[in-house]
Amino acid sequence: MKLLEVESLVTELGETDNWLRAVNGISLTVNAGETYCLVGESGSGKSVTALSIMGLLPADRFRHPDGRVWLHEPDGEVLELLSATDEQLRSVRGRRIGMIFQEPMTSLNPVLTIGEQLDEVLRIHRPGLNAEARRGRILTALEEVLISDPANRILEYPHRLSGGQRQRVMIAMALICEPALLIADEPTTALDVTVQAEILKLMRELQARYGMGMLFITHDFGVVAQIADTVGVMRHGELVESGKTFDVLSNPQHAYTRSLIAALPERLARSPRPPASTQTLLAVDNLSVYFPIRQGLMRRIVDQFHAVDGVSLQVNAGEVVALVGESGCGKTTLGRALLRLQTATTGSIHLEGRDITHLSRAEMRPLRRRMQVVFQDPGSSLNPRLPIHTSLIEPMRVHGIGEDDNARTRRAVRFLERVEMPADSLWRYPHEFSGGQRQRLAIARALVLEPRFILCDEITSALDVSVQAGILRLLRELVDEEGIGMLFITHNMGVVDYLADRMAVMHKARLVETGRTAAVMADPQNLHTKTLLDAVPRLNESFLQTRSGRAPTKPETSCQ
Structure with a gap:
C-alpha cells in the first residue's frame, strides 16, 4: 500500500530574483512497512527533500515551480502536501507523519522537561485524552524505546540525558501518535557505533510493530545496507539512481554511486608501507587524570571522577596508532593530557625520550x-x-x-x-x-x-565519504613519507582498518585491548572490543548476500 508519493519535485531556495535549485525533479514512493533510504553527500538535497515534504522550509524563502507530493490516507483519500493549507499540514504532522531530526539537543526544548514536551504532542494531536491517559501513553512510549525508569525520566531536562537517550526521546516523540510515515534525517550520525546499532534495531522493531513506512536519510552506506529495502542516491538535487538495496549496492549503475561506494574506507586501495620503525616518539606510562567532585556549601572535595585511569601506550615514528572507544570513555581527555593541555594526576609522558610530565609552560613552549x-x-x-x-x-x-x-x-x-x-x-x-x-x-x-608527533581527534567524523577518503590518503602519505608518529582518535572502525598500524581500545577510562590492527580486527580478545566490532554496519559481499536471501559463500570478516 502506498503511503507517500513524490513526483517530479522541484524546490528552489532564495528570494526575489536570486533562486538556487536545491531539489531538481526527484520522484520516489514509500510503501507501508518499507524503508526507503535517501543517500548522498552534504548539499545533495536530501534534507531539503524531507523538509519540502513536511512543509517546514522557511517562509518566503522557498518555492516549488513543479512537482507533487501525495500522502495517502487509510480511507483512500489523498492529500497533496505542497498545496495544503497550514491547518491541514498541522493536522498531518505528528499524527500521520512523524519526523526525527539529526541533532536531538537542538530539536528538544532545553527549558521544558521530557514529559512536558511529549505531553504537548498529545495535547495537540490527541485532544480527547485526559491528563492521566496522556501520562500513561507517555510512559508507554518511553518504555517502547527502551528508556529505563520512564516515570523519573519524564521529570528530566534534555541536558541530563546522553546522546543516545535524547535520540530515543525524539523517536518516542515522533511515534507517540502512531504515524503511518516516519521521516528520519540522519538520526544516528552523531552516535557511537554501539548506540547506533541499538537505535537502528529499535527503529526496525517499531516499524514492524506498527507497519509504518520510513524515509531514512543518511550518508552511511553501512546503515543503508542494514536497514533499507529501497535506496535512492542523490547528487546536486537529482536522484541519479534508485532501486532495491541489494541491486544498487552490489551492482551500481551510475558512476557517482560507484565512486561513493569505492570511497568507503574498507574499500580503499592499500599502498605498500615502509618497514616499521622502532624509534619511540611518544611513550605514556600508567597515566591517570582525575577530576575532583565537590559538594556542600564549602565545595569540599568528596570524591574523584576517573576520566583516564592507568593508561600506558607508545607511538613510534612512521606509525599510526588508533585510539577507539565510545563517547565518554576518556579518549579526548587522554589526548589533551598527552599534549600537556590537561594536567595528569599520576603517571609519566615522554616525548622523544624526554620526560615532559611536569615541565612548566615556559619549558614546554619550544617543545610545542x-x-x-x-x-x-x-x-x-x-x-x-x-x-x-x-x-x-x-x-x-x-x-x-x-x-x-x-x-x-x-x-x-x-x-x-x-x-x-x-x-x-x-x-x-x-x-x-x-x-x-x-x-x-x-x-x-x-x-x-x-x-614529530600529531594528535588527530575525530577529524573525519563530519566529512562525506569521498572527502574522507582524500583526507585518509593524505594522512597515510604524510606518515609514510615524513616519518611522523600519529595518534588517531576515532570511533569509525573502517577508518581504523585502513589507516592504523596498531589500535588501542578504551572503555570506562582504561585501555582494555591493544595490538596490531589486523590481529585485533580479526580476533578481538576483549568482550567490549568484540561488541564494538559487531556493532559496525558493514557493506561487504557477505552482508549483501545475506540481504539478497542467499547464503554467504565465505565467512564474514571484520571490515573486509
Whole structure:
C-alpha cells in the first residue's frame, strides 16, 4: 500500500530574483512497512527533500515551480502536501507523519522537561485524552524505546540525558501518535557505533510493530545496507539512481554511486608501507587524570571522577596508532593530557625520550612545535576573522621559523601544496572553504612547524565519504613519507582498518585491548572490543548476500 508519493519535485531556495535549485525533479514512493533510504553527500538535497515534504522550509524563502507530493490516507483519500493549507499540514504532522531530526539537543526544548514536551504532542494531536491517559501513553512510549525508569525520566531536562537517550526521546516523540510515515534525517550520525546499532534495531522493531513506512536519510552506506529495502542516491538535487538495496549496492549503475561506494574506507586501495620503525616518539606510562567532585556549601572535595585511569601506550615514528572507544570513555581527555593541555594526576609522558610530565609552560613552549593537534571541527579551530595566511604564519613567528614573513609565506605555500590546496588559499578566509578543505588547511597549519608527533581527534567524523577518503590518503602519505608518529582518535572502525598500524581500545577510562590492527580486527580478545566490532554496519559481499536471501559463500570478516 502506498503511503507517500513524490513526483517530479522541484524546490528552489532564495528570494526575489536570486533562486538556487536545491531539489531538481526527484520522484520516489514509500510503501507501508518499507524503508526507503535517501543517500548522498552534504548539499545533495536530501534534507531539503524531507523538509519540502513536511512543509517546514522557511517562509518566503522557498518555492516549488513543479512537482507533487501525495500522502495517502487509510480511507483512500489523498492529500497533496505542497498545496495544503497550514491547518491541514498541522493536522498531518505528528499524527500521520512523524519526523526525527539529526541533532536531538537542538530539536528538544532545553527549558521544558521530557514529559512536558511529549505531553504537548498529545495535547495537540490527541485532544480527547485526559491528563492521566496522556501520562500513561507517555510512559508507554518511553518504555517502547527502551528508556529505563520512564516515570523519573519524564521529570528530566534534555541536558541530563546522553546522546543516545535524547535520540530515543525524539523517536518516542515522533511515534507517540502512531504515524503511518516516519521521516528520519540522519538520526544516528552523531552516535557511537554501539548506540547506533541499538537505535537502528529499535527503529526496525517499531516499524514492524506498527507497519509504518520510513524515509531514512543518511550518508552511511553501512546503515543503508542494514536497514533499507529501497535506496535512492542523490547528487546536486537529482536522484541519479534508485532501486532495491541489494541491486544498487552490489551492482551500481551510475558512476557517482560507484565512486561513493569505492570511497568507503574498507574499500580503499592499500599502498605498500615502509618497514616499521622502532624509534619511540611518544611513550605514556600508567597515566591517570582525575577530576575532583565537590559538594556542600564549602565545595569540599568528596570524591574523584576517573576520566583516564592507568593508561600506558607508545607511538613510534612512521606509525599510526588508533585510539577507539565510545563517547565518554576518556579518549579526548587522554589526548589533551598527552599534549600537556590537561594536567595528569599520576603517571609519566615522554616525548622523544624526554620526560615532559611536569615541565612548566615556559619549558614546554619550544617543545610545542614537536607535537601538534588537528581538531574535529576545523570551522571552530580556525579563526574566522583571520585569513589562512595569518593562521599559518603566526605559529612560525612564535617558534622563530623562517628569516622573515616572505620566507614563512614561501614555506606556507609549500605545505599548502603538500595537502593539495592551491597557493591562493592563503588570502581567503575559513568560511570560503568546504569542510574537507578546511580540514586540509588545519592539517597544513600543524605541518608548518614540522612536528614529530600529531594528535588527530575525530577529524573525519563530519566529512562525506569521498572527502574522507582524500583526507585518509593524505594522512597515510604524510606518515609514510615524513616519518611522523600519529595518534588517531576515532570511533569509525573502517577508518581504523585502513589507516592504523596498531589500535588501542578504551572503555570506562582504561585501555582494555591493544595490538596490531589486523590481529585485533580479526580476533578481538576483549568482550567490549568484540561488541564494538559487531556493532559496525558493514557493506561487504557477505552482508549483501545475506540481504539478497542467499547464503554467504565465505565467512564474514571484520571490515573486509
